Amino acid sequence: xxxxxxxxxxxxxxxxxxxxxxxxxxxxxxxxxxxxxxxxxxxxxxxxxxxxxxxxxxxxxxxxxxxxxxxxxxxxxxxxxxxxxxxxxxxxxxxxxxxxxxxxxxxxxxxxxxxxxxxxxxxxxxxxxxxxxxxxxxxxxxxxxxxxxxxxxxxxxxxxxxxxxxxxxxxxxxxxxxxxxxxxxxxxxxxxxxxxxxxxxxxxxxxxxxxxxxxxxxxxxxxxxxxxxxxxx
Ligand SMILES: [Zn+2]
Numbered sequence: 001x002x003x004x005x006x007x008x009x010x011x012x013x014x015x016x017x018x019x020x021x022x023x024x025x026x027x028x029x030x031x032x033x034x035x036x037x038x039x040x041x042x043x044x045x046x047x048x049x050x051x052x053x054x055x056x057x058x059x060x061x062x063x064x065x066x067x068x069x070x071x072x073x074x075x076x077x078x079x080x081x082x083x084x085x086x087x088x089x090x091x092x093x094x095x096x097x098x099x100x101x102x103x104x105x106x107x108x109x110x111x112x113x114x115x116x117x118x119x120x121x122x123x124x125x126x127x128x129x130x131x132x133x134x135x136x137x138x139x140x141x142x143x144x145x146x147x148x149x150x151x152x153x154x155x156x157x158x159x160x161x162x163x164x165x166x167x168x169x170x171x172x173x174x175x176x177x178x179x180x181x182x183x184x185x186x187x188x189x190x191x192x193x194x195x196x197x198x199x200x201x202x203x204x205x206x207x208x209x210x211x212x213x214x215x216x217x218x219x220x221x222x223x224x225x226x227x228x229x230x231x232x233x
Contacts, residue, residue: 001064001065002062002063002064002112002115003063004060004061004062004063004115004116004119005060005061005063006057006059006060006061006123007048007052007057007058007059007060007061007071007073008052008057009045009048009049009052011061011068012045012048014067014068015061015068015071016068016069016070016071016102016104018102018157018158019068019070019071019100019102019158020041020044020045021039021040021041021044022038022039022044022100022102022158023038023039023040023043023044023047024038024082024100024153024156024158024159025073025080025081025082025083025099025100025158026043026044026047026080026081026082027040027043027081027082028081028082028084028085030153031151031152031153031156038156047079051075051079055075055076055079056127057123058073058074058075058079059071059072059073059074059100059120060072060116060119060120060123062103062107062112062115062116064107069103069104069107069112070102070103070104070107070112070113070116071100071101071102071116072098072100072101072102072116072117072119072120073098073099073100073101074096074097074098074099074120074124074132075096075097075099076096076097077090077091077095077096077097080097080099082099083097083099086135086179086181087176087179088135088174088175088176088179088180088181089135089174089181091133091181092131092133092183094130094131095129095130095131095132095133095183096124096129096131096132096133097132097133097134098117098120098132098133098134098160099134099158100158101113101116101117101134101142101158101159101160101164102142102157102158103116103142108141108142108143109141110141110163110164110167113141113142113160113164113167113168114164114167114168117160117164117165117168118168120132121168121169121184124186125186129186130185130186131183131184131185131186132170132183132184132186133170133173133181133182133183133184134160134165134170134181134182134183135159135160135179135180135181135182136159136160136161136162136164136165136166136170136172136179136180136181136182137154137155137156137159137160137161137162137178137179138155138161138162138178139155139161139162139163140161140163141161141163141164142157142160142161142164143161144157154178154179155178159179162180162182165182166182168184169184170182170183170184171183171184
């Protein structure tokens with residue numbers, strides 16, 4: 001059975017090997033030589049904890065039969081150094097970047113990717129984000145394209161594949177022969193819903209404030225004819 005949970009530091013040690021140690025997005029290191037340069041679990045944990053502390057939840061984890069089998073990460077682009085090095089970049093100033101997307105080999109399916117990425121989209125929507133961008137490489141459902149060289153940065157395994165981004169609702173905005181840039185604008189209806197919810201919450205707070213004031217007036221009238229001061233706005 002599948003479930004998806006937000007990434008917290010307590011889940012870090014249980015992540016799949018690649019998600020726990022890959023710093024492709026979090027550094028500017030070369031991925032040549034079988035991408036050994038890009039594996040550093042200390043650095044990855046330090047990055048994760050600083051983003052969690054400064055910005056909040058920055059990832060979702062796919063749990064299958066009680067075991068983490070997939071992870072996606074996202075953050076404002078200034079937290080993701082690789083963004084500046086990709087020819088189709090950098091990410092637009094108004095967007096958050098969906099960076100690392102990785103699901104273990106035997107758990108990969110379009111449905112798994114869609115569930116995992118949708119959880120990230122829902123989290124970002126609920127936080128009032130206006131747009132999400134991601135880089136997409138050639139390949140099908142997380143696999144390498146037929147002509148791919150796995151040592152080349154453009155085929156790095158935790159860059160999501162273009163078919164996955166397309167099914168999730170992203171649109172290609174900057175074309176590139178290998179790694180293009182994709183974008184999803186959060187719909188106006190969602191922004192409207194968020195603003196209405198915020199307005200209703202403000203109204204609810206004001207109503208409680210008014211009731212408290214009315215109770216104080218009533219209590220004071222029992223003791224004197226002077227009403228208490230009105231609540232500050
Ligand atoms: Zn990676």
